[in-house]
Amino acid sequence: MGKSKKLLEAFKLFDEANTQDPNKENFEGTAYPKELLYAQRMTDTLNEFEPDASEALQLTARCQHICRWEIPRESYEMNRVGYLKWRQELKKFHAEMSKSILKEAGYDDKTIDRVAFLLLKKQLKKDEETQTLEDVICLVFLKYYYEPFLVKHDDHKIVSILQKTWKKMSPKGHKAALSISFSERGKELITKALN
Template identity: 45%
Template sequence: MAPDIAATLAAIDAAHALDPNKIERDGQSIPYELHYAEKCTQYLEKHTSSASPLLQVAVRAQHFRRWEVPRDSYPRTKVGYFAWRTGLKKRQGEQVKEICLQHGFTEEQADKVGKLISKEELKKGEGKGDEEAQVLEDVACLVFLDDQFDTFEREHDEEKIVDILKKTWVKMGKRGQDLALQMDLSERAKELVGKALAE
């Protein structure tokens, strides 16, 4: 039985729609994680129009039920932050793998989606990682710059923001970096990106 991609994406979106956090978009209030997932899909299409169905599912689900594990459920320290992120990725990968198995994916296919979401196959150091994992990482970075950066920037000092931008840039592949340079960013964002890339 072939995977039912449409039904899988519908199940993922149904979960996104339960997010109690809302965002105003085009005069309507919608769940934030549904908005985020749609943004991710839009950037995936710009980045890799021929993305595999497994990558499409992973990109759509990378923040799956994230609101259920708030940042404050872990210590407000650097170690606590990384523990929160690591726990989230593992949890999200496992949950979406189960949805995939319910919709006709083989164990291998569902496992691949879960590993993409948990980012187990990103390149480490000089090693070559999974190309689809890099695409997913690019998409996440692009959505951050497009949808979250201006709010984030107002909450932190310039030195920290420039450092985050430098780290974000290094995470991205060449295709992701090229798309980032083409984005219609705010003037403040352009200024900070310029400082990050000049260092």
Template identity: 45%
Template sequence: MSRYETALRRIDEAHACDPRQTQDPSSQGQIPYELHYANKMTSYLTLVEPSASELLQLAIRAQHLRRWELARSEFPATKIGYHSWRAELQWRQATLAEQICTESGYSAEEAARVGALIRKADLKKGDPETQTLEDVACLVFLDDQFDKFERELGDEEKIVDILRKTWGKMSEKGREQALKIDLSERGQTLVEKALQG
């Protein structure tokens, strides 16, 4: 087994520990939610950047590594609390992924690159791989999480603002792919409102 296959297997073994279950679209059964999310991330990476490097593929796969272990409720229900939770998640996920990579045979430098991608460390510097990861995360949000998120939030003005911010995070390539997503009727209406604003 190659180091890439070893790392990927260990990442997916961690995802499989997620106690939350969701319907597996490829079968009649259930699948741990984070394994489902990782599959979605990889699928969109294939569409957006089919020639992605091994390190980017691993970062994409490990984007939500053991995310369920740090609940949003452990942080204050404020904007600062939300950003603190997100920062802590990124640090934890990157650290765990780096450990898996080094234990699977990658160099410390290669593992650090995977961690930097997960933390989106170079996004504002225009790093193309970090931008690809951001595109993929936004696409999975729109495709797989948006409808539930919109129902739970229940505030159209906030939802439209979030959609505008999501659109602003994506590259042109990401936006082109986003327009191909088969959204619900409600989702399509909200996206149209966001893009008109």
């Protein structure tokens, strides 16, 4: 299924915004703006996981972390309460950012509201698209960020994070996650988390 002109325009605008990310991530010998790379990984993973995703879901996946660096984690207390507060603020921020970009790309209010609804992760486990988005977020984490994360944290913390991640996913998401190839330690900890 071809992508609409509007969708491609919105992707271009999202990518232009994320290109401003001062944080860089090296991938296969090239340094990318971190959130630009993340957005492209979200799109690629969604296309693989749910090839017939609606336009609203495709848009949401692409802007899931739009301009995230503008609200740094350090601006909140470095504890669980601070972390949850930061995550809530980010969701609202991403929803607001997406609205103005989608308006610029020519989207109607219905689509814009649906993207905001999905970005705010409303009705997880009840709304099929919110669930698909959550699965894709978890798969992107497991495929690209889990192994580097292992190096920085102890087993106990990793197992706890894996259990929380698993709980948020659907059976279809679980199946896709188990097809990712992990290092020995990565596999061991996943097995431990699931037992």
